[in-house]
Amino acid sequence: MKKTLVGLLTAAMAVLILAGCSNNSASKKETYNVGILQIVPHGSLDAARKGFKEELNKEIKDHKESIKINYNYQNAQGDQSNLNSMAQQLTQKKNDLILGIATPSAQALAKKTKTTPIVVTAVTNLKSAGLVKNDRKPETNVTGTKDLGPVDEQIKLLTTLTKNDKPIGVMYNSSEENSVLQVKMVKKYAKNHHLKLNIVSVTSTNDVASALSGMAGKVSGIYLPTDNLMASSMKTIGKKAREAKLPVVTGSIEMAEDGGTATYGINYHDLGKQTAKMAYKILIDKKKPQEMPVETSHTLRLYVNKENAKAIGINPDQIKKP
Incomplete structure (x- = not known):
């Protein structure tokens, strides 16, 4: 009887160890899908996007080398119909988070989903744009950084x-x-x-x-x-x-x-990096946009x-x- 009990315990422990190894193996292959929607290409918005990607890649790598990020970048080239269709595509796909660059992009995304986390940048006033209830506590699936300068x-x-x-x-x-x-x-x-x-x-x-x-x-x-x-x-x-x-x-x-x-x-590259830090908190720390205060640029020069x-x-x- 004792031998049988020991045998069962050993087998159970082996299963748990294998399950743990399987989970570890799975986590090494963990991938996040991040959509990006930009209204038009120009220096400021391009810099915000580049800063965002650079910083998010760095933050994720520092957290865990094996985690991968797949970016799905869409640029509407200043066309509103393109913007709406691209917002639809990004929200229908299984993105873990979407970045909206500039007010029109942010608004287009917010109209398409109330569940997928959205971070925005290069938006002058999120509240007046109808993206959040309040800067201190958005109470929507949107948060991010404002580009209102002095x-x-x-x-x-x-x-x-x-x-x-x-x-x-x-x-x-x-x-x-x-x-x-x-x-x-x-x-x-x-x-x-x-x-x-x-x-x-x-x-x-x-x-x-x-x-x-x-x-x-x-x-x-x-x-x-x-x-x-x-x-x-x-x-x-x-x-x-x-x-x-x-x-x-x-x-x-x-x-x-x-x-x-x-x-x-403000420097938009820096603003993009600041936004990426917020995205990291959502993806890795499981923070909710609804409770993350909207931020303004940390640096002016x-x-x-x-x-x-x-x-x-x-x-x-x-x-x-x-």
Whole structure:
């Protein structure tokens, strides 16, 4: 009887050991599927995506070398119908998490699923975009990082670069909610500091050059919010601004790199990395987006495009943090 009991216990232990080995083996093959939806390709959003992937890969590797991540990247190329169909595809597939880059992408994804965890970045205001109930406690399947920069400081910076009393030019796309919010902030700052504004709205890249030509000679400088259309048009804006000798302060560092004069703001690559840390907590620590506060950029810095500054007659070394 004792021999039989010992034999049964030994067999049971062997089964448990084999099961443990099987589980360990399975965990070594563990794979996470991460979807990515981006509204349009341009420097800022591309940088956010690259920063996200770099940091998430690093965080996962540090946690466990054997874990793999499969990325499914979709770019709508600025087309709303593409955006909707791509959002549908990503939410129907078995993704463990989806990244939405920019407000339109985030909104398209949020409309398609209420269960798959979504992290977003390059969104100016998640609450006004209908993505969360509250920044402190989203109470939806969405959380992420905001790209709202220090608008007041950026306008202040522009006023230090202007050389006359003409109005400050502001150009944006009125169909982008994030841009509308920032322009409201510009208006408030201008009213409080007795600044005149010349505000122009454009809705396509084809309108940018003509809008800038119309502003030349009428403004002392140009402010561009973190706007997808403006970011996509920075090469054109930079060329026209240099010809008109106009300083351009942008909402993001990447926009200034692509054609602006300077900015005091966020770096989208860093913002993407910050978003990846939130994604890691969802995938590995099993945190729920519903309870993860929305974050703002941890870092702000002054960036000066020295070549562009010199081209319009400004000494880049004299441009200081506002």
